Amino acid sequence: MSSWFITSRDDALDLYWRLQVLYIQTVTRSQEEDRTRSRGVYAISIAAEMVSMQIQNLRVYERRGLVAPDRTSGGSRLYSLDDIDRLHRVRELLAEGLNLAGIAHVIALEDRVRHLEGRLRRRDGADAPEPGE
Numbered sequence: 001m002s003s004w005f006i007t008s009r010d011d012a013l014d015l016y017w018r019l020q021v022l023y024i025q026t027v028t029r030s031q032e033e034d035r036t037r038s039r040g041v042y043a044i045s046i047a048a049e050m051v052s053m054q055i056q057n058l059r060v061y062e063r064r065g066l067v068a069p070d071r072t073s074g075g076s077r078l079y080s081l082d083d084i085d086r087l088h089r090v091r092e093l094l095a096e097g098l099n100l101a102g103i104a105h106v107i108a109l110e111d112r113v114r115h116l117e118g119r120l121r122r123r124d125g126a127d128a129p130e131p132g133e
Helices: 009-038 044-050 055-063 081-095 100-127
Strands: 077-079
Touching: 009 081, 044 055, 044 077, 044 081, 055 077, 055 081, 077 081, 081 100
Parallel strands: none
Antiparallel strands: none
16 A cells, blocks of 8 residues: 555455454453453562552451452462552542441442443444444
């Protein structure tokens, strides 16, 4: 394709397949980032330092179900970037005056909204017209 204009069916098909490849690369990259964000890599001492909290608070938050770090085969906690984000959110909600029970409800509702938004995006994507329609 030597110009910005699609002048033939072959140009249109070429553009379509190039866009498909870019889309697949983007989706694959996004899935890899999601896996990396959810994999536990930080020991409890590092996680506590990252969120400026005491180690015992992280243990309490786990017992209350606010965070669920991975475990090594020896039982040590490993926190992911998603866990760190969750702990930052807990900190924000504590600063706003919520107790741990209230924080659990807020986080559950936020998770539910994210889940439903994802379903909507997938549904809207499935309803999108096929190229050429």
